[in-house]
Amino acid sequence: MTKTVRAILGNYFTTPTYGELAYEEKALILVNEAGMIEEILLSEAVGYEEALATQRAAGHLVELKDQEYLLPGFIDTHIHAPQWPQAGIALDKPLDDWLHQHTFPLEAKYDDVAFARRVYTDLVDQLLTRGTTTALYFATIHKESSFELVKICADKGQRALVGKVVMDCPEGNPDFYRDVSTQQALEDTEAFIQEVRDYGRDVHQGVYPVVMPRFAPSCTAEALQGLGDLAKKYDCHVHTHCSEGQWQHDVTQERFGKSDTEALKDFGLFGPKSVMAHSNFISDEDAQIFMDHDTAVAHCPISNIYFANSVIPIRHLKELGVQVGLGSDISGGFSPSLYDNIRQAVMSSRQLEEGVDRDLAQSERGVDNSRISVLQAFHLATTGGGEALDLPIGQIAKDYTADFQVIDATDLPSFEVFTDPEHELQRILYLADKENIRQVYVQGCLVHEK
Ligand SMILES: [Zn+2]
Structure with a gap:
């Protein structure tokens, strides 16, 4: 990556706290050589004009236009890179057929590193153009092609956490x-x-190895324990599926006589760098285990519609205090865009609250107090992801990485009404697509420009 940003002037949105919006206009964001946000000078700050003049004179100020906004880069906390050619395929099949007839034969092809390179190169490009600056990737059981994914992310400037899958x-x-x-x-x-x-020592934006059992049912107890030991020995990220659907939830209970959460925890797989995909069926006792270990849920709202047999009560889990990030779950989810997943997270929560079976009385149809707002879903895709991965990412704030999306909102239908910042952000989150993402930066480096 050759083009780097050292100073950027513009309007930005960020959500440091769940449900709270921070918006600043014409802020001057200073980025240091390491690609970290060193300082943010607001327009009324002492020294703002002088700092602006200095940056302008130095010739490396990136200036956003009035209808452009800076958002933090999105963090995809659950995505199966090898399943990219399967996006949108066979979603009308039951999970077992989907996996055994399509997914496993596809994933087996990645013993061919050249094939892996072709798919992974395209996927990483597609994610960057959609504003995903960090991704937690499932690869396959093949060590060599999993490493290929690491190298491609490193070369293209995306921050990546990658696991060789164990099954x-x-x-x-x-x-x-x-x-x-x-x-x-x-x-x-x-x-x-x-x-x-x-x-990873020489990769500017960071690439990280991940301990990655596919899920408890696909692993022997010996493997799960061995992986827990490795996670501890190397202080490594851990990622797997936990209580995704009814089947996974029940099968672990029968096999180990305890919940998926308890089983994975007892094998040493819960910790501050652990992320559990889906987790639709976790109980409040399980949620307490998540909190005790600082372990996060990766919420995959599109995929959950197809394969999770339920809507996860995100609002309830957030009220308990569980960390939650957002995931596309390519290809249980068909869309590589976290914008689409933000929208679905809101819509699913509304359906949970209202219920879906019209033959039930309205009072019995849904679960009260389940809805989340689009601002809360935006938090999951940014700050929530940073908390989940235990990295200083997902916020536009001092000492966070300079991971930005520059959104050009000129062609979104404003007509000079609903122009206050919160409405402007709502419009972006619901209507923007990759055509509106003009530039993407990771750790201060330009990685995509339209
Ligand atoms: Zn998955």
Whole structure:
């Protein structure tokens, strides 16, 4: 990446606290060499004019126009990179058919590194053009092509957290797509962690290895324990699926005599750098375990419509105090855009509150107090993701990474009405698409320009 930003002048939106909007006009944001936000000078601040003049004279000030807005880069906390060619495919099938007839045969193809390179190159481009500056990726069981994904993200300037997937259980996994043995799966994971750590030392925006059992039902107890040990030994991120649908929830209960949450926690897989995808069926006791371990939920609202058998009560979990990020879950979810997922998070919460079966009395149809606002969903895609990953990302604030999307709102239908900042943000979150994303920066580097 050659083009970097050291100073940017413009209007920005950010949401440091769940449900609260911060909006500033003509703020001067100073970015240091490491790509961190060093200082934000508001227009009324002492020294603002002088600082502005200095930056202008130095010739490296990026100035936004009146109808342009800066948003934090989005953080996708659950995405299966190898499933990109499956986006939108076979979503009318039950989960078992979807996985066994489509997903597993597709993922098995990634023993071919050249194929992996083609798909991953396109996916990372597609995500950056949609404002996703950080992604927590499931790769496949193949160490080499998983590492290819790391390199592609590094080259294209996206911050990435990547795991070699572990699925070693002879039951439930097809012969053509599973780890050859538990020992090999653990050895490959450890080698992958070391290689990514080594390589990541020179990557400006950061790339991180992740300990990644596919989910409890696809792994032996020995593998789950081994992965928990590796997470501890290397102080590593952990990512897996937890209580996604009724089947996963029930099968773990039968196998271990405890909830998915308790089982994963007992194997050492819960911690501040752990993110559990979906988690639709976690109880309040499970939620307490999430909070006790600073572990986050990756909410995947589009995918959940297809495969999670329920709407997760995000508002309730946030009120309890659980950390929640947002995920596209390509390709259980068909859209690579977190804008689409922000919208679906709001819509699903409304359906949970109102209910969907018209034959029930209105008073029995829904779950009261379930709706979330688009501003709250925006928080999940930004600050919530940063909290989930335990990284200083997702906010436009001092000491956070300079990860921005420049939104050009000129062609959004304002007609000079509803022009206050909150309405302007609502309009962007509901109507903007990649055509409105003019530039994207990660850690101060320009990674996409329209
Ligand atoms: Zn998933």
